Amino acid sequence: MIRGGRPLRGSVSISGAKNSAIALIPAAILAESEVVLDNLPILSDVAVYSEILEELGARVLWDGNQMRIDPTHIRSIPMPNGPVKKLRASYYMMGALLGRFKEATIGLPGGCNFEPRPIDQHIKGFEALGATVTNEHGAIHLHAKELRGAKVYLDVSSVGATINIMLAATRAKGATIIENAAKEPEIIDVATLLNSMGAVIKGAGTETIRIEGVTELKGCRHSIIPDRIQAGTYMIAAAATRGDVLIDGVIPKHLEALTAKLLEMGAHVEELDESIRVIGQPEYQHVDVKALVYPGFPTDIQSPMTSLLTQAKGVSVLSDFVYSNRFKHVPELVRMGAKIRVEGRSAIIEGGPLNAAKVKAADLRAGAALVVAGLTVPEGTTEVFGVELIDRGYDHLVPNLRALGADVWREMEE
Ligand SMILES: CC(=O)N[C@H]1[C@@H](OP(=O)(O)OP(=O)(O)OC[C@H]2O[C@@H](n3ccc(=O)[nH]c3=O)[C@H](O)[C@@H]2O)O[C@H](CO)[C@@H](O)[C@@H]1O
Numbered sequence: 515m516i517r518g519g520r521p522l523r524g525s526v527s528i529s530g531a532k533n534s535a536i537a538l539i540p541a542a543i544l545a546e547s548e549v550v551l552d553n554l555p556i557l558s559d560v561a562v563y564s565e566i567l568e569e570l571g572a573r574v575l576w577d578g579n580q581m582r583i584d585p586t587h588i589r590s591i592p593m594p595n596g597p598v599k600k601l602r603a604s605y606y607m608m609g610a611l612l613g614r615f616k617e618a619t620i621g622l623p624g625g626c627n628f629e630p631r632p633i634d635q636h637i638k639g640f641e642a643l644g645a646t647v648t649n650e651h652g653a654i655h656l657h658a659k660e661l662r663g664a665k666v667y668l669d670v671s672s673v674g675a676t677i678n679i680m681l682a683a684t685r686a687k688g689a690t691i692i693e694n695a696a697k698e699p700e701i702i703d704v705a706t707l708l709n710s711m712g713a714v715i716k717g718a719g720t721e722t723i724r725i726e727g728v729t730e731l732k733g734c735r736h737s738i739i740p741d742r743i744q745a746g747t748y749m750i751a752a753a754a755t756r757g758d759v760l761i762d763g764v765i766p767k768h769l770e771a772l773t774a775k776l777l778e779m780g781a782h783v784e785e786l787d788e789s790i791r792v793i794g795q796p797e798y799q800h801v802d803v804k805a806l807v808y809p810g811f812p813t814d815i816q817s818p819m820t821s822l823l824t825q826a827k828g829v830s831v832l833s834d835f836v837y838s839n840r841f842k843h844v845p846e847l848v849r850m851g852a853k854i855r856v857e858g859r860s861a862i863i864e865g866g867p868l869n870a871a872k873v874k875a876a877d878l879r880a881g882a883a884l885v886v887a888g889l890t891v892p893e894g895t896t897e898v899f900g901v902e903l904i905d906r907g908y909d910h911l912v913p914n915l916r917a918l919g920a921d922v923w924r925e926m927e928e
Pocket residue numbers: 533536602603630631632633634635636637670671672673674675696813814836837838
């Protein structure tokens with residue numbers, strides 16, 4: 515429930531990154547002893563992952579922002595259904611279990627279903643390493659007598675495929691080279707953890723990653739990088755409400771594409787060492803935004819960005835070159851009075867005021883977009899339904915927004 519129209523003011527601390535956490539937790543099972551993850555975000559996706567590991571026999575102690583994972587007694591039991599269906603990143607269990615046991619059966623992943631999200635590049639990578647991969651009644655079965663290093667050229671620079679191949683290849687015999695690898699900061703985070711565990715990975719963050727297989731990995735302690743998508747959402751909310759917010763505990767370099775767009779629109783943005791201050795302005799210029807792979811503008815912030823662009827003068831065009839049809843937030847924004855039409859992979863947004871309405875989050879970032887939109891509406895109460903999807907990726911969103919002065923609260927549905 516949001517009564518908007520109040521500028522957000524103050525500072526907000528950003529939690530660890532969801533897309534790192536849900537890759538680091540499965541990576542931990544490759545170790546022979548305890549892995550400690552610090553700066554863990556408190557998210558429903560993290561809770562689901564801890565359930566998956568416990569089902570497989572790992573000991574998981576989750577205390578606030580720390581998780582201790584002892585994989586000593588883990589085994590590879592088939593997981594065709596259950597928690598693996600609740601999130602996208604369950605696909606990492608394929609690479610992690612294959613690396614450790616040379617065998618895995620994992621149901622096809624869930625997560626945000628804004629369009630079909632194939633995993634053919636993951637499978638191509640596993641097969642190149644010597645695995646046999648079959649789809650048995652909606653679950654993927656992987657088996658290898660031996661994993662051997664190989665050269666894998668990705669047709670699309672997929673975040674998930676890059677990490678998954680890296681996970682399996684750490685325990686393969688010989689060297690694996692991933693070409694056209696994804697370069698997102700979360701990939702570097704996973705490589706950093708694996709290297710601390712004893713893996714030999716070079717080039718993470720570039721388009722060529724080289725992994726020398728090792729026979730054993732040990733436990734270690736690792737602190738998760740800040741969540742650039744949550745940070746970006748608060749930057750957008752600060753601008754949209756014409757507020758003044760210090761977004762703290764971030765790596766400003768990870769947010770450069772967004773910072774550049776906010777400056778182009780006319781917002782004031784100050785980059786400090788580990789924080790970014792956004793000062794909103796009464797008027798914004800229209801801009802064109804192209805969501806691309808890193809270091810381009812992140813697709814995961816394009817939905818909240820759509821809400822901000824309704825506050826700009828004139829017509830903005832937002833195109834998503836990662837997902838061609840990630841626009842489930844648009845019909846809901848239109849219910850709130852937005853003038854937006856979707857043409858191909860672009861949303862054409864004509865600036866203008868929004869009104870309060872009852873709207874539904876179709877996925878995680880669509881939900882965040884509706885919250886940002888609601889915060890701009892000065893009269894009436896915007897009701898966002900389906901907010902459990904927002905819990906997948908935003909740590910303490912409502913308390914954080916309230917601390918910034920927003921009139922927002924949560925009610926249970928009947
Ligand atoms: C858990 C996690 O980290 N999720 C992120 C990850 O998702 P995810 O890893 O699923 O996204 P990918 O980077 O794999 O997808 C990028 C593009 O490649 C295509 N593709 C991908 C794999 C494949 O085997 N074949 C294929 O065609 C996808 O359909 C998409 O068009 O990166 C996305 C792109 O930054 C983000 O939106 C998600 O938040």
